[in-house]
Amino acid sequence: MSDVLTADKATLIDLSIGLEDDSPSEPMPPSIDSFGHEAGAQRLAETLRALGHDVEANDFPDGMGLAWEDLEVIPHAGTHIDAPWHYGPTVDGDPAKTIDEIPLEWCRGNAVVLDFRWMEPGEEISVTDLEDALDDLNHDLAPGEIVLIQTGADELWGSPEYLTEFPGMSADGTKFLVEQGVKVIGTDAYGFDKPFTTMGERYVESEDEDELWPAHFAGREVEYCQIEKMANLDALPRKTAIPIVAFPITIEGGSAGWVRPVAFIEADDGGSAA
Template sequence: MSDLLTSDDTALIDLSIGLEDGAPSEPTPPKIDAFDHEAGAERLAKNLRQLGHDVEADDFPDGMGLAWEDLEVIPHAGTHLDAPWHYGPEVDGEPAKTIEEIPLEWCRGNAVVLDFREMVPGEEISASDLEAALADLNHELSPGEIVLIQTGADELWGTPEYLTQFPGMSAEGTKFLVEKGIKVIGTDAYGFDKPFAAMGERYVETGDESELWPAHFAGREVEYCQIEKMANLDALPRKTDIPVVAFPITIEDGSAGWVRPVAFVEEREMEGEA
């Protein structure tokens, strides 16, 4: 891992989706108000005048100050890591961790990509589905690995269909992975559970409360974090032993934090894929 971090022959693969103003794939899209350099000069000059200094925007070199953005955004927009606190106040009777309490050790390790792109949107990924996918890879999970669920939904980013066209994890599947020692599970879909519409329809049909966010609520029994809205899993040259780092931003008492997962692979592997 250390060699991959520093080698000039390492390819870095971005596995994230960023924050976008008004994105149609977000039910609560970010609002981004951008200020260019001229507007920045006006605002900086105003700040200095409020401090008692006689400064105008034209006094800045070329009349330009600093560009920046004002954001109105929830921590569950874009690629983010959900903390156990998101699922409930306790995990197996113990206080649930908020995002700033997540051990950094959980957020780096070798990733395993399990491919469920052939599943029907709205279906649940069961423990037996996970076992079959692992058997296809001839891989046995080890504690500390990061499991990435590939649905192919990231190809729909930028469209409303992104919110509805993906399979989701089941409660039993989530528990199965965590009981194998997995602390971080990622997905390239909008959500970790099946889509909202599928959950609502099944609950109305059955009256069974277990249809509502079952994978999330499994986190009230077993401790884990999930990364939602990942991307580019198809760019990875293999499905196992992929070094990944995914450190979240800390937000005081936060239920989640934005994260930019990055995979490290040797350039020659990428060339072999080309």
Template sequence: MWATMTQFSPDGSTTLIDLSVGLEPDVDSEPFPPEIEYRDHDDGAARLAAHLRELGHDIEAADFPDGHGLASEDLTLIPHAGTHMDAPWHYGPTVDGEPAKTIDEIPLEWCTGEAVILDFTWKEPRSEISADEVRSQLEDLDHELSPGELVFIETGADELWGTPEYLTAFPGMGAEATKYLVEQGIKVIGTDAYGFDKPFDEMGRRFAEADDDSELWPAHFAGRDIEYCQIEKMANLDALPRRTGVPVTAFPVTIEDASGGWVRPVAFVEEDA
């Protein structure tokens, strides 16, 4: 688990809780895992020396202190690997007839605020979360959603990170549940599961059984009617000490005209929370 808890304020009164998973090569929890080529300090010296020679300077790798340059990595990956935010453009070209926002167009104010965590750890894997179930969870919390809050769906699936089961053993949001949250003014919804919808195989099975295209990515495609972003592959929601009023920042990386971007959500928890 990618858990990080660090004292934040000088007096130690605030703890930072990392709500993300990282980028790993060859991990069984990604159908399209990142490819990462690691370059050590010897490689770094050779590469930097070669670049300086191209600029007209006579330098060799051995000229660097201790013969070491700068370590680096070459990455090949999709912006939907690791914890990431999907932009409305991911769901379709338009939202309610208007051009859909790409990740570089997402307002930063959408990505910071107080989070509400809804507990769906009791839901059966491969099942669909309904609007009534979302309303029931909010009633249990005695909480009325406000515009600007972020809502996170806790399934417990992050405990399976690193295994193939992570891809198949989680419940997903339904279209009506998603629309209900957005209609309350919620712009960012997150999940600690691999995907926001049900597992791929379950959607395929339901489509084949019913011959109904509404079984395919219903929560994602709800974003063609209502504007919102979703965060997938979160983690450590169970480490939060309360279910409402949790300050969170979740700013995505800016990628020009892209359907999504990597994000590292962090919760700020006061000592007396």
């Protein structure tokens, strides 16, 4: 993997969705208030005057200061990694790690893409489904590999359907992957579990608490992180041995952190940048 990371001709494939103002694909969308260069001069001048310095906006070159943005956003917007703390206070009796406690070693390695685009929205991905997908690839999971669940839901980004049209992981499926030594599991869907509406409907019908976020709550038994809202898995030229880095931003005591996963593809492997 190190040779690929430093190769001048390696293709980098962005597997993320960024933060967008008021996106219909986010139930709690980011609010992004942007300030241009003229407004930036006004604000910087105000800051300097508050420090006791007589500076006006037109004192800046061409009357322009620095552009920036004010954001109001949760760490679960855009592509992000959920920490074990997100699922519960403990994992098998031990304190759950927050996002700033996640070992960086978990967040880089070779990825395996398991294709479930054939599944119907609202279905759960079972252990058998995972075993069949691995058999199709003739691949045995190794400790430290990163598993990416491909649903095709990223094609719906920008629409309300993004929130409802995808299959989700099961609790047993999640535990199965972690028990193979996998510490990070990603999905190109809005969430790791089946859609909120599906979980709500099934719980009301059955009154079975196991219908509510079962894959997330599996993290109370086995320690792992999940990447939600990935994208561009169809741009990868193969399904196994994909070098990937996905380091989260650290938020003190945080349940998640934004991340920009990137795959590194050898120049002779037929990959194309997303």
